[in-house]
Amino acid sequence: MGSTIEPNRLNRRDLIKRAAALGIAAVPVTGLLSACAASGGGGGGGKQESGKKSATNPFGVADSAALEVVIFKGGFGDDYAKRFESLYAKEHPKAKVSHTATQNITGLLQPRLNAGNPPDVVDDSGNAQIKLDVLEKAGQLADLGPLLDAPSVDDPSKKVRDILMPGTVDLGTVNGKFCSLQYVYTVFGLWYSGKLFKQHGWTAPKTWADFLSLGGEIKKAGIAPFAHQGKYPYYINVAIVDLIIKNGGLDTLKRIDSLDDSVWDGDAAKHAIEAVYELVDKDYLLPGTNGMTHIEAQTAWNQYRAAFVPCGAWLENEQLKATPSDFEMTFTPMPSLPGDKLPFEAIRGGANEPYIVPKNARNVAGGLEFMRQMLSKAGATAFAQTANSLTVVKDGIDPGISLRPGTRSTVTALKAAGANVFNPTYMYTASSLDVDMGNASAELMAKRIKPAEWLNRVKAATRKAKNGGE
Known part of the structure; x- marks a missing residue:
């Protein structure tokens, strides 16, 4: 699977991958709530790193701040994420970017959430996904609202929210807070x-x-x-x-x-x-x-x-x-x-494959910037090339890219559906x-x-x- 809900994808993927609820193992809310109290709000038990904000650095990413990325390696693989990491490193060449791919998000993430030292960006998908409503209720998710109001990479006159496919914000909102970027349009x-x-x-x-x-x-x-x-x-x-x-x-x-x-x-x-x-x-x-x-x-x-x-x-x-x-x-x-x-x-049809920034991550600003780069045309094109799927970026793919038969047939079906596209939440x-x-x-x-x-x-x-x- 790719998931928003999928073993190889979202809760899929799921995505769905699925997104959504492939995983039957949900993390107990009480365990995460106790972790919230213990973590004290600082990533890794220390101060969150930040730098000077500017037009090209809207979140104030510290140039040398390390960025830790955890990716669910399912149906989409993880090569696409390495392309995203290259885009990020281009903007912040002094930063060390680390990459971890796993099919056991809960096993890797829950102990770190409990210890107050989570990674900076997580593709929270698969059959071992930690449910978004559980994470939100436990206060473990950063507010991604600033991402929506940041200038888009390709056209700074537009906000990120203006380049997203319809429904993306709604599907990433839990209890009134935009806390998950459902990146894949499935x-x-x-x-x-x-x-x-x-x-x-x-x-x-x-x-x-x-x-x-x-x-x-x-x-x-x-x-x-x-x-x-x-x-x-x-x-x-x-x-x-x-x-x-x-x-x-x-x-x-x-x-x-x-x-x-x-x-x-x-x-x-x-x-x-x-x-x-x-x-x-x-x-x-x-x-x-x-x-x-x-x-x-x-x-x-x-x-x-x-x-x-x-x-x-x-x-x-x-x-x-x-x-x-x-x-x-x-x-x-x-x-x-x-x-x-x-x-x-x-x-x-709609957005799925949830990406999150943990509230107590050391480099929350870097996590938001990583997502902004994902939502560039370069990011969307890289995903189409390596994961054979569409993203939530409107008109994000270079028209010259050839698609595989299955992906091509989904594009045809989406056009035929027109306004008759629905997506349960x-x-x-x-x-x-x-x-x-x-x-x-x-x-x-x-x-x-x-x-x-x-x-x-x-x-x-x-x-x-x-x-x-x-």
């Missing part, structure tokens, strides 16, 4: 092999009825119609919730995000979860997929053992080594259910709901519960989340 949906479909004369379905009908043809060809990343039910959650939102419309999205538990009594939720259960009931799942990691399921798909897999746009980069050169990775929106209020072309603001929903989804996909029980469990989980996760 779309979510289903993926298939263009080569496989051409070979069999199949057409990507636009309706759920056609999806099920095609599944029968696919199964006759000796291929499983559907694989999913069973060990990380975040992915199937995305598919389920997207079907619900497309069927019920934007009002349903608002009700889910506002933790209105009555939404799970409505027709949209019932229609969507019953539709997904049909994949289980018709035996359309790749054998073993319920126990597979994201990499295992996606690699089986790359091996033509399954026709469709749900994922965010980090998939192409995550699967580079496993994808045959002629695979023709292709993205398609979730198929339409009868009575959908949003068109087939509507997709989940409950994964960030009420992470316990995403975790509990994932547990229910895992049981559903394993055929241990039926749709009615899934709805009951998720309704109870929504009430729990509204009460603070208790």
Whole structure:
């Protein structure tokens, strides 16, 4: 995965990677709260470093202040971050920039938060992500508001906030504070092999009825119609919730995000979860997929053992080594259910892959400047070249850059969607709901519960989340 929520991506990625809640291991709030009191507000137990502010140094970065960067090495890799670090070093050549890549953000970050000596910039993603609402509640996140009001690198007449894709600020805001830069612009949906479909004369379905009908043809060809990343039910959650939102419309999205538990009594939720259960009931799942990691399921798909897999746009980069050169990775929106209020072309899309600056970091100013460089055209282009994905920088990519097939298909889908792009936020603001929903989804996909029980469990989980996760 790449995640905003994804093992190889955000909570993904997730991203999603996912962003959002791939991780079921959330850091206890009490542990971080006690750390807040112990840290005394100084990075590494000492004074935060700062220099003189200027037009080109809006945060007052001290020239020789070291900068420590921690990156979740998932679906996007970490080469892109090294390019960002080079951009930063160009502006501050006297600064020592250190780089750590990990897949265990919690294991690396939590002890340092507790000790009051966190790194300066963190890509807080993956299945071991520390949830943003937990960090914010514990007072561990720096306010990134000054970043939004700083001059952009490429055009100082514009503020950083003016060059961001719509929704970026909202998705990085927790309890009224902009505390996370959701950097990657990701779309979510289903993926298939263009080569496989051409070979069999199949057409990507636009309706759920056609999806099920095609599944029968696919199964006759000796291929499983559907694989999913069973060990990380975040992915199937995305598919389920997207079907619900497309069927019920934007009002349903608002009700889910506002933790209105009555939404799970409505027709949209019932229609969507019953539709997904049909994949289980018709035996359309790749054998073993319920126990597979994201990499295992996606690699089986790359091996033509399954026709469709749900994922965010980090998939192409995550699967580079496993994808045959002629695979023709292709993205398609979730198929339409009868009575959908949003068109087939509507997709989940938006900012994810959360980057944070810990409040008690020694070089908070450097962390903010690092993010400003990420949001330059050079930063956005570097990310597209090395991570095969788009960023939240408007018109940030050099038009001359060639894109891989999957990335190209997501750009096409985004254009086709137009204004019909939606992005739930409950994964960030009420992470316990995403975790509990994932547990229910895992049981559903394993055929241990039926749709009615899934709805009951998720309704109870929504009430729990509204009460603070208790």
